[in-house]
Amino acid sequence: xxxxxxxxxxxxxxxxxxxxxxxxxxxxxxxxxxxxxxxxxxxxxxxxxxxxxxxxxxxxxxxxxxxxxxxxx
Amino acid sequence: xxxxxxxxxxxxxxxxxxxxxxxxxxxxxxxxxxxxxxxxxxxxxxxxxxxxxxxxxxxxxxxxxxxxxxxxxxxxxxxxxxxxxxxxxxxxxxxxxxxxxxxxxxxxxxxxxxxxxxxxxxxxxxxxxxxxxxxxxxxxxxxxxxxxxxxxxxxxxxxxxxxxxxxxxxxxxxxxxxxxxxxxxxxxxxxxxxxxxxxxxxxxxxxxxxxxxxxxxxxxxxxxxxxxxxxxxxxxxxxxxxxxxxxxxxxxxxxxxxxxxxxxxxxxxxxxxxxxxxxxxxxxxxxxxxxxxxxxxxxxxxxxxxxxxxxxxxxxxxxxxxxxxxxxxxxxxxxxxxxxxxxxxxxxxxxxxxxxxxxxxxxxxxxxxxxxxxxxxxxxxxxxxxxxxxxxxxxxxxxxxxxxxxxxxxxxxxxxxxxxxxxxxxxxxxxxxxxxxxxxxxxxxxxxxxxxxxxxxxxxxxxxxxxxxxxxxxxxxxxxxxxxxxxxxxxxxxxxxxxxxxxxxxxxxxxxxxxxxxxxxxxxxxxxxxxxxxxxxxxxxxxxxxxxxxxxxxxxxxxxxxxxxxxxxxxxxxxxxxxxxxxxxxxxxxxxxxxxxxxxxxxxxxxxxxxxxxxxxxxxxxxxxxxxxxxxx
Numbered sequence: 001x002x003x004x005x006x007x008x009x010x011x012x013x014x015x016x017x018x019x020x021x022x023x024x025x026x027x028x029x030x031x032x033x034x035x036x037x038x039x040x041x042x043x044x045x046x047x048x049x050x051x052x053x054x055x056x057x058x059x060x061x062x063x064x065x066x067x068x069x070x071x072x073x
Numbered sequence: 074x075x076x077x078x079x080x081x082x083x084x085x086x087x088x089x090x091x092x093x094x095x096x097x098x099x100x101x102x103x104x105x106x107x108x109x110x111x112x113x114x115x116x117x118x119x120x121x122x123x124x125x126x127x128x129x130x131x132x133x134x135x136x137x138x139x140x141x142x143x144x145x146x147x148x149x150x151x152x153x154x155x156x157x158x159x160x161x162x163x164x165x166x167x168x169x170x171x172x173x174x175x176x177x178x179x180x181x182x183x184x185x186x187x188x189x190x191x192x193x194x195x196x197x198x199x200x201x202x203x204x205x206x207x208x209x210x211x212x213x214x215x216x217x218x219x220x221x222x223x224x225x226x227x228x229x230x231x232x233x234x235x236x237x238x239x240x241x242x243x244x245x246x247x248x249x250x251x252x253x254x255x256x257x258x259x260x261x262x263x264x265x266x267x268x269x270x271x272x273x274x275x276x277x278x279x280x281x282x283x284x285x286x287x288x289x290x291x292x293x294x295x296x297x298x299x300x301x302x303x304x305x306x307x308x309x310x311x312x313x314x315x316x317x318x319x320x321x322x323x324x325x326x327x328x329x330x331x332x333x334x335x336x337x338x339x340x341x342x343x344x345x346x347x348x349x350x351x352x353x354x355x356x357x358x359x360x361x362x363x364x365x366x367x368x369x370x371x372x373x374x375x376x377x378x379x380x381x382x383x384x385x386x387x388x389x390x391x392x393x394x395x396x397x398x399x400x401x402x403x404x405x406x407x408x409x410x411x412x413x414x415x416x417x418x419x420x421x422x423x424x425x426x427x428x429x430x431x432x433x434x435x436x437x438x439x440x441x442x443x444x445x446x447x448x449x450x451x452x453x454x455x456x457x458x459x460x461x462x463x464x465x466x467x468x469x470x471x472x473x474x475x476x477x478x479x480x481x482x483x484x485x486x487x488x489x490x491x492x493x494x495x496x497x498x499x500x501x502x503x504x505x506x507x508x509x510x511x512x513x514x515x516x517x518x519x520x521x522x523x524x525x526x527x528x529x530x531x532x533x534x535x536x537x538x539x540x541x542x543x544x545x546x547x548x549x550x551x552x553x554x555x556x557x558x559x560x561x562x563x564x565x566x567x568x569x570x571x572x573x574x575x576x577x578x579x580x581x582x583x584x585x586x587x588x589x590x591x592x593x594x595x596x597x598x599x600x601x602x603x604x605x606x607x608x609x610x611x612x613x614x615x616x617x618x619x620x621x622x623x624x625x626x627x628x629x630x631x632x633x634x635x636x637x638x639x640x641x642x643x644x645x646x647x648x649x650x651x652x653x654x655x656x657x658x659x660x661x662x663x664x665x666x667x668x669x670x671x672x673x674x675x676x677x678x679x680x681x682x683x684x685x686x687x688x689x690x691x692x693x694x695x696x697x698x699x700x701x702x703x704x705x706x
Contacts, residue, residue, distance in 0.1 A: 067129075
């Protein structure tokens with residue numbers, strides 16, 4: 001499953017790169033990208049573990065940039 | 074400044090208040106109003122603006138340390154300013170934090186602005202749809218709720234919310250947001266319309282053929298958004314570079330602070346000076362200017378291309394366009410109109426050209442083959458259907474029929490030979506259809522596909538834009554291929570190919586691109602996406618033409634040209650070149666300034682003021698440079 005999420009207050013381009021790297025390392029993630037320009041995150045992961053992966057990804061983002069929020073629809 | 078976000082407004086207020094406090098402190102200090110030997114009160118006075126402007130940086134720094142994320146900007150800035158405080162350089166500490174925040178503010182403002190400019194460009198998504206209810210009324214619904222088969226009413230000036238077909242009404246629709254084509258398109262009942270186009274003066278009623286999510290407009294928007302995630306090589310290089318650059322500079326700072334005092338053994342007087350120089354290093358070590366400038370330029374490039382009606386599916390493809398060495402192109406439907414026309418008619422002795430055409434048209438009247446259509450369209454005086462009997466179709470060869478009581482054949486050379494009919498062996502440019510009556514040759518009709526009106530100019534522009542070689546591939550005959558190639562000025566062509574041959578040829582050409590010496594040289598393929606999907610995906614860059622509404626082509630290609638205009642190709646090459654040169658200039662400039670500051674900082678010539686200006690100044694200049702891509706025109 002592939003899903004996109006909006007990020008609010010993603011303020012630094014280097015942080016986006018770091019987030020992307022961290023999210024890609026999560027177990028079950030097949031592909032991920034964090035775009036500073038569009039302020040969006042894309043995660044592609046197995047359906048079965050998607051929710052866990054997402055929770056993990058949100059943690060990764062908070063680690064890199066504490067003020068950045070993920071809009072979970 | 075109304076476009077500022079809430080956070081930006083808050084930041085701006087903080088910056089201004091701190092700036093005023095800082096200015097007052099500086100002036101009072103220089104005017105001798107403050108005690109000479111700085112006591113606690115003076116230090117506290119400097120700490121107030123410092124914390125006011127920098128508290129979030131300091132907070133993030135500690136959060137970062139707690140999360141094991143060292144070496145981020147906040148950490149570096151906090152360390153540098155604390156170092157300056159430790160050395161008694163109160164002014165510099167506050168100034169660094171203050172100007173760092175000013176720079177961050179400009180960055181966020183400029184990026185927000187350019188992001189806005191792009192979103193505006195892509196402002197093709199319809200916000201609502203008018204659905205006709207069963208009782209004939211109209212309800213306004215969210216485009217997401219459109220179901221296939223819904224009747225939608227589009228008022229003048231509104232956007233078409235979903236792909237569909239016109240039931241009622243006719244008028245002009247503006248497709249420029251999707252195709253870059255400024256001429257409005259005329260539509261009438263029965264025509265297909267595409268979401269995102271703007272309706273002209275008249276009311277249209279359409280039936281939705283696709284749900285909103287599957288409509289063209291949503292696919293295009295998704296593609297542009299995804300484009301940013303397909304990173305260019307340059308961007309990947311910079312991200313990797315930043316990964317090593319920052320720790321390296323921090324390490325350099327540590328050496329700078331401790332090595333000279335260790336050598337001299339003097340940890341008292343000189344030590345502070347070296348620590349201060351090390352702090353300068355820390356300020357310069359922030360990588361953000363570099364990391365931001367490259368994707369911003371590419372983002373702008375993709376935006377500029379989409380304004381031309383060209384969708385680029387990723388930064389990497391834009392980068393390849395700039396390094397295009399060989400361009401392989403399909404013939405029919407790409408370089409040519411894809412519609413056959415009768416080019417010339419020759420008649421044997423005893424027949425007129427009109428008669429040849431008339432007999433041929435009679436034989437071909439039952440066929441839907443493009444060549445048959447061309448011949449029947451060209452004939453103005455057709456036999457009545459009652460005089461045409463016993464039609465027989467020999468696929469790939471020709472047709473025979475009895476016309477006005479006499480057996481008439483129309484077909485290629487092989488077909489004539491099989492029937493024992495002798496034909497003249499002159500080579501005519503195009504596809505030759507031989508006509509025979511009663512076992513005797515009576516004439517030849519040459520059918521050819523016309524090149525698009527802009528094709529010649531496009532070929533010239535593409536070569537002028539730096540493409541070394543254009544190769545035309547076609548399943549058509551040698552003579553037809555040569556005629557088109559000569560007319561357009563294409564020197565290399567391969568004729569008589571089957572679709573599967575094309576992949577092989579493209580593979581060979583990829584090996585030969587740039588004579589195999591320079592792997593940076595890329596090969597592009599232009600096709601109409603109908604039967605060349607395998608070639609589109611095999612080429613380094615697959616370009617699909619005239620793809621508006623064709624999902625298969627949009628899927629297979631890397632670059633999608635929404636309308637049929639070949640001149641978009643040289644335009645995209647130009648945009649790609651410009652993007653590359655801007656991002657290259659940004660990288661060179663940022664690295665140059667940073668390394669110069671590092672050297673000057675190590676020698677003690679550049680102080681922290683210079684460093685902070687270098688850091689944020691470079692970032693802002695790079696952003697402005699990248700924005701040229703977006704604001705242009």
